[in-house]
Amino acid sequence: MTDSKQDQLKPAGIGAGIAKLFSNQSILLxxxxxxxxxxxxxxxxxxxxxxxxxxxxxxxxxxxxxxAVGQTLVVISGGIDLSVGATVSLSSVxxxxxxxxxxxxxxxxTGDAATVPLLVGTxxxxxxxxxxxxxxxxxxxxxxxxxxxxxxxxxxAAGGLAIIISxxxxxxxxxxxxxxxxxxxxxxxxxxxxxxxxxxxVVIAGLxxxxxxxxxxxxxIGSNTFAARGAxxxxxxxxxxxxxxxxxxxxxxxxxxxxxxxxxxxTSGSGMELYAIAATVIGGASLMGGxxxxxxTVLGTLVLYTVQSGLLMINVSPDWKQIxxxxxxxxxxxxxxxxxxxxxxx
Amino acid sequence: MNRSLKTxxxxxxxxxxxxxxxxxxxxxxxTKIAFVMGAEADPFFQAMKVGAQAQATASxxxxxxxxxxxxxDVQTEVPIVDSVISQAPDxxxxxxxxxxxxxxxxxxAVAAGIQVANVDTHVADLSxxxxxxxxxxxxxxxxxxxxxxxxxxxxxxxxxxxxxxxTSKTATTNVARLDGFKxxxxxxxPGIKIKDVAYSAxxxxxxxxxxxxxxxxxxxxxxxxxxxxTNASGAAAALQSKKLVGKVAxxxxxxxxxxxxxxxKGVFTAxxxxxxxxxxxxxxxxxxxxxxxxxxxxxxxxxxxxVALTKSTSAANLKKYTYVAN
Numbered sequence: 001m002t003d004s005k006q007d008q009l010k011p012a013g014i015g016a017g018i019a020k021l022f023s024n025q026s027i028l029l030x031x032x033x034x035x036x037x038x039x040x041x042x043x044x045x046x047x048x049x050x051x052x053x054x055x056x057x058x059x060x061x062x063x064x065x066x067x068a069v070g071q072t073l074v075v076i077s078g079g080i081d082l083s084v085g086a087t088v089s090l091s092s093v094x095x096x097x098x099x100x101x102x103x104x105x106x107x108x109x110t111g112d113a114a115t116v117p118l119l120v121g122t123x124x125x126x127x128x129x130x131x132x133x134x135x136x137x138x139x140x141x142x143x144x145x146x147x148x149x150x151x152x153x154x155x156x157a158a159g160g161l162a163i164i165i166s167x168x169x170x171x172x173x174x175x176x177x178x179x180x181x182x183x184x185x186x187x188x189x190x191x192x193x194x195x196x197x198x199x200x201x202v203v204i205a206g207l208x209x210x211x212x213x214x215x216x217x218x219x220x221i222g223s224n225t226f227a228a229r230g231a232x233x234x235x236x237x238x239x240x241x242x243x244x245x246x247x248x249x250x251x252x253x254x255x256x257x258x259x260x261x262x263x264x265x266x267t268s269g270s271g272m273e274l275y276a277i278a279a280t281v282i283g284g285a286s287l288m289g290g291x292x293x294x295x296x297t298v299l300g301t302l303v304l305y306t307v308q309s310g311l312l313m314i315n316v317s318p319d320w321k322q323i324x325x326x327x328x329x330x331x332x333x334x335x336x337x338x339x340x341x342x343x344x345x346x
Numbered sequence: 347m348n349r350s351l352k353t354x355x356x357x358x359x360x361x362x363x364x365x366x367x368x369x370x371x372x373x374x375x376x377t378k379i380a381f382v383m384g385a386e387a388d389p390f391f392q393a394m395k396v397g398a399q400a401q402a403t404a405s406x407x408x409x410x411x412x413x414x415x416x417x418x419d420v421q422t423e424v425p426i427v428d429s430v431i432s433q434a435p436d437x438x439x440x441x442x443x444x445x446x447x448x449x450x451x452x453x454x455a456v457a458a459g460i461q462v463a464n465v466d467t468h469v470a471d472l473s474x475x476x477x478x479x480x481x482x483x484x485x486x487x488x489x490x491x492x493x494x495x496x497x498x499x500x501x502x503x504x505x506x507x508x509x510x511x512x513t514s515k516t517a518t519t520n521v522a523r524l525d526g527f528k529x530x531x532x533x534x535x536p537g538i539k540i541k542d543v544a545y546s547a548x549x550x551x552x553x554x555x556x557x558x559x560x561x562x563x564x565x566x567x568x569x570x571x572x573x574x575x576t577n578a579s580g581a582a583a584a585l586q587s588k589k590l591v592g593k594v595a596x597x598x599x600x601x602x603x604x605x606x607x608x609x610x611k612g613v614f615t616a617x618x619x620x621x622x623x624x625x626x627x628x629x630x631x632x633x634x635x636x637x638x639x640x641x642x643x644x645x646x647x648x649x650x651x652x653v654a655l656t657k658s659t660s661a662a663n664l665k666k667y668t669y670v671a672n
Contacts, residue, residue: 044563052562060555089416107607159387159415168392169669170550170579172604181587261550261583263604266387267416267576270549312559318545319515 025284028335029299033306040310048313055182055190060305062198063256065298067276068283069205070249072297075280076209077242078222078289079140079147084250084276086158087132088269091125091254093162096171096264098124107172107262114174121173122255129251132158133244140243141236155273162266175262194259201252206294218242222289278325279304282332303328376408377637379437379630380430382423383413384466385548389575389602390622391441393669394465397623398439401630409630410435418513418548420447427451437461437633439626444516445470461636463629466622467518472646477632479648481620483519486652487526487571490597493616493654494569495535497595502537506568509560510543511553511577523573523599538568546577553580554587561588568595569615575600582613601655601667609655609664617655619667624650 040048047053067084074081098121099105105117132154139150182189188196209215217238220228229235250269257268283300285292307324381398383391395411402409412430414422420443427440428451438455440462442448449469455462456474464478472478498506510527512520524543531538541564546553553576560567561584570585572578578598582605585591591613598605601619609617628648635641655667 047563050562053559056555056558056562059558063551107604156415163387163415166387167389168387169389169602170604172607175586177583177587177589181589183587183589257551260554260587261579262586263579263583265550265579267385267548268551270387270416271547272549272551308555309559312542312544312556313563315542318543 025332025335026293026295026299029283029296029303032303033299036303036306036310040306040313043314044310048310051190052182053309053313055192057302057305057309058190058195059180059192059260060308061301062195063253063260064272064275064279064304065198065202065301066249066253066256067272068279068297068301069202069294070246071273071276071280072283072285072292072294073205073209073218073242074147074246075277075285075287076215076222076289076292077218077239078225079239079242080151080277080287081136081243081246082148082151082273083132083136083154083158084246084253085269085271085273086155086162087129087247087250088254088257088272089162089266090132090158090165090269091128091251092258092261092264092268093166093171093266094128094264095121095125095255095258096173097165099173100171105174107175109174111176111178114176117174118176118179118255118259121258122252125255125258126248126251129247129249129254130244131247132250133247134240136243136247137240141239159266166264166266168266170261170263170265172263173258176259177262180260194256198256202294202298205249209294214241219290222291224290275304278329282328284332284335300332376406377437377634378408378410378433378435379439379633380410380412380433380435381439381626381630382427382430383411383441384423384443385416385418386413387416388418388548389669390466390600390620394622394626396670397626398630400623401627405630405634407630407634413441416548418443418517420444420516423448424451428454431455431458431460434458435460436637437463439463439465439629439633440469441466442469442518443467443514445518461633463633465625465629475646476636477629477643477646477648479625479628479632479650480519481622481625481652482649483522483652484526484529486599486618486620487523487528487573488530489652489654490523490571490599490616490618491527491530491535491538493597493618493656494571494595495538497597497615498568500535500537504537506535506538507541507564507566508538508569508571509541509557509564509567510571510573511556511581512543512545512573513548513576514545520573527571541567546580548576550576550580550583553577554584555580557581557584558588561585561590561594570594570596572596572598575602575605578602578605578614578617582608586613601664601669603668606655606664606668609657612657615656618652619655620652621650621667622669 099117136151136154139145140147179193182192217233221235258264279301280297283296311321412426423443438460452462452469461476464475466480468478514520544556570581572581581596595615597616598614599618601617605617608614632643
């Protein structure tokens with residue numbers, strides 16, 4: 001490309017500065033959240049600016065972000081994990097079933113007395129999620145099934161198992177709603193214990209993905225599998241780690257759902273895989289692999305739930321929610337495409 | 347052909363014939379009925395399955411139980427129904443997730459000579475359907491309005507805010523319950539205002555999220571009508587986490603065991619219960635009477651009453667109406 005043509009493509013002056021600023025997906029998403037917040041606050045007559053709305057958004061955010069972090073890791077590796085929603089259902093149900101039938105902890109155990117049962121339940125949920133991840137890894141690495149189909153199969157199997165184990169019923173075991181409530185400890189408001197726990201998990205995951213070998217190898221495989229193999233990375237072993245981690249995050253999401261509902265429900269993860277993928281894409285990850293940031297995913301999930309909560313607060317028909325989410329996804333992909341084209345033209 | 351080969355051929359032929367006779371005899375005596383429901387994960391359908399299986403055993407019916415594992419969705423139900431029709435059952439019990447979306451499949455079954463019964467929900471045009479059996483959803487909605495009015499001690503001249511959590515905009519049961527709820531409010535409780543409705547798409551976390559947002563938007567909210575079991579579970583969780591149990595009247599639908607336990611604890615003001623097992627039993631009985639004896643039902647549409655369960659309902663009745671799974 002000639003210099004004169006390049007000059008024609010480059011925006012000049014302040015425009016160039018703004019364009020550069022907004023080429024950063026995270027800054028763009030923060031701006032989107034701010035604009036949405038102002039818009040919904042004005043439209044709702046100030047209702048949307050209440051602290052409790054922030055708590056509602058964060059509570060919803062907590063249910064998806066764990067899945068979305070796992071999904072981001074998988075997407076960076078060049079794959080996809082459709083099984084995470086069903087894994088949420090399965091792990092919440094298995095956790096409840098074991099607490100109730102093996103340890104004989106039932107719904108009469110509430111409040112602080114439920115702490116130990118819920119910790120044991122969390123371990124069970126994580127192991128259940130990891131088991132689904134192992135199955136995914138075997139299907140992908142050993143049976144050589146593409147991730148889309150492999151995880152579609154486990155989505156179906158995990159969903160079916162959740163129904164068989166629960167008998168289609170919510171299983172009401174030990175509960176402690178103070179953990180998920182902004183009223184649990186007023187000093188934390190608008191956060192709750194569970195939201196803070198999720199933030200800690202996400203930060204640790206972010207550090208591993210962006211600062212440790214785990215992330216480095218994942219980006220390498222997602223960018224170019226052949227080159228990664230050539231550089232000495234054991235691709236199969238690393239992908240196993242990626243899918244097991246995705247399962248572990250979904251298992252944690254299952255326990256989050258259990259604590260939120262006070263019960264293991266066979267439909268608590270229904271459709272959540274699509275929200276996790278949407279949040280990942282809105283956050284700037286590329287489904288082609290090799291691109292994605294945890295901060296982007298965190299913000300992408302916040303955008304989704306700001307929209308969901310905001311539309312309800314201004315009494316917009318629920319049908320519009322799907323359309324707005326579709327516009328957000330299309331917009332995010334368009335921004336990626338624009339950035340890609342700009343980079344290539346330089 | 348040598349002797350041993352002939353013997354083997356004769357034995358194989360005899361075996362094939364005997365299998366054929368057994369199959370024919372079996373087919374002649376056993377009626378095959380397919381039952382396609384909304385979503386296997388819903389305890390309502392689990393309770394229905396118990397009733398269907400019991401009646402199938404009693405009536406010597408080969409029952410084919412089918413449906414989506416968790417999504418109450420027309421897009422997943424249509425291919426399941428079409429696949430079941432290709433198995434040529436004698437009868438089909440269909441719970442359409444959408445009245446117009448399942449019309450073509452229902453008509454296709456009738457054209458193939460299959461007797462069709464609708465249970466719980468119905469296709470748009472019932473003229474070719476042998477029977478439609480449902481709980482009285484309109485009356486259930488009216489009972490929910492009465493329960494909320496009772497809980498908030500409704501007084502003429504005052505205004506009250508309520509909201510309604512639904513699963514789907516088009517499921518005929520949701521629509522009928524909402525219509526019944528609205529009609530009763532218009533008739534008896536004009537001071538009650540329905541401020542909003544939202545959909546959970548069968549996910550209790552979404553239902554809980556909707557209620558969380560309502561509780562913030564309407565700080566003076568008097569009541570919530572959770573129109574089915576999923577919404578009831580989600581709404582109960584939201585009220586408990588916001589520490590508003592007893593302060594906001596919550597009327598749910600469907601007597602899941604977990605919801606009945608919460609009714610006893612006072613989280614629900616009332617639960618409107620159906621009798622899904624009875625609906626399934628009657629559907630199979632009606633189909634068998636037509637297929638085997640050529641007998642039409644006395645009337646096509648049968649409505650089984652809903653009941654309002656409260657904390658003061660007798661233990662025997664609570665047990666009777668609690669949805670039992672396999």
